[in-house]
Amino acid sequence: MAYLDNIAVFVRVVELGNLSAAGRDMRLSPAVASNRVKELERHLGVRLFNRTTRQLTPTEQGRAFYEGARKVLDAVQEAEASVAALSGHPRGIIRVTAPLGIGKRLIASGIPEFRDKYPEIEVRLRLSDHEVDMMREGIDVAFKLGILENSSFRMRGIMECERVLAAAPDYLAQRGEPAGPQELVDGGYDCLMLRFPGAREHFWTLQTGDGPQKFEVSGPYDSDDGDVITDWALAGHGIVNKPRFEIEPYLRDGRLKVVLPQTPPVPVRLAALYPHKKFQDPKVRLLVDFMTARCQRMIGEILA
Structure with a gap:
């Protein structure tokens, strides 16, 4: 050994x-x-x-x-x-990764409950908004939120998530609300961007009457941490593009207001990705099943 x-x-x-x-x-x-x-x-x-x-x-x-x-x-x-699988007693280590936002809100908080059900399974969680090389870093399951591209990994879809543009009322009172999506580009609005080395998305894709269109937005604020972007929006520094469930409490209490509700961003998918052979492992199946049900329940409760 x-x-x-x-x-x-x-x-x-x-x-x-x-x-x-x-x-x-x-x-x-x-x-x-x-x-x-x-x-x-x-x-x-x-x-x-x-x-x-x-x-x-x-x-x-x-x-x-x-x-x-x-x-x-x-x-x-x-x-x-x-x-x-034959013994019915899954055990061992599962390496899991997730973005900071959903990782903290949905995944991390569920791990103690998962461990209570399956005490012989050890979960090692890595949270990062950066792209993670699953094969190089030995990741068993990656929870992703985005417009997911085809890859060599298997994908278990959890749910489609509505996205919205939002800003603080004080920011909109000072700058005025954009009349249409092109004003985000031409009107000098501060768009709060999630960016990090290797990030592909430097634009926002919005749903218009002519179908989805990309808009090359910009602004003086960008970060590699999605929660920082939300904090800047709450502080009145610009417009944020976020899954609705992440900012729903701020929309309800009025700290944020939806911008351009007629041309929202395209939805994103919450999913679990894993190498094909990993899903043959009972402990991986158990974790994915558990987190799928939990995420669906929690997001439903947030948006209810």
Whole structure:
């Protein structure tokens, strides 16, 4: 088992790029992670990494060993999943990622309840509005909210979510309300943008009488954190484009007001993505089923 543990550490070091990140991911100190890799190198009689003070890169032997090692770990995980399915007692670790907003509101708050039902399953949650490389980072399930493109991953649709444009009443009183979507571009309105390295969307797609149209909006405020964007809108700094359920409480208490209700943004889909083989694992199916029902219930209650 120690040898298999050493292989698992080596694989995560390759995938995450350094010992510290691999150690954190596997709940090991950097020193323990380093010793595991050194033990593996002694066993194989080769150097698996080229080490400098700033960089850790696989050697030719390391790259070759990684390909086989990854297959070994995948095979072990599939075998464990088969046993769990037959025994009826799923156990092990699930790595989950979600955007900050829905992650905090819908996913994170449900994990203790999930753990109460399935105490032998450990959930490791990573929240980020940045794109996450699921394969490289070993993610089992990614909850996504957006206009989802076709990919090599399986997708479980949870629900379609209405989006709205909204701004603080004080901002609209000062600037005036736009009469149509083109005024967002030409009228000097401050559009609050969610942007981060690698982000594709630098425009808003609105539903018009001629169908969906893209508008190249801009403004002096952008952030890689969706909650920051909402806070700026509440403070009267501009117009935000948000799923309605995220800002419904502010719309109801009057702190935000819907802008251009006749030409709203196109809806977004809330979904769970996972590699095809992962859904054969009972613990992954259980988590996706649990969170699907929970998200549908909670969003329904928010909008009721």
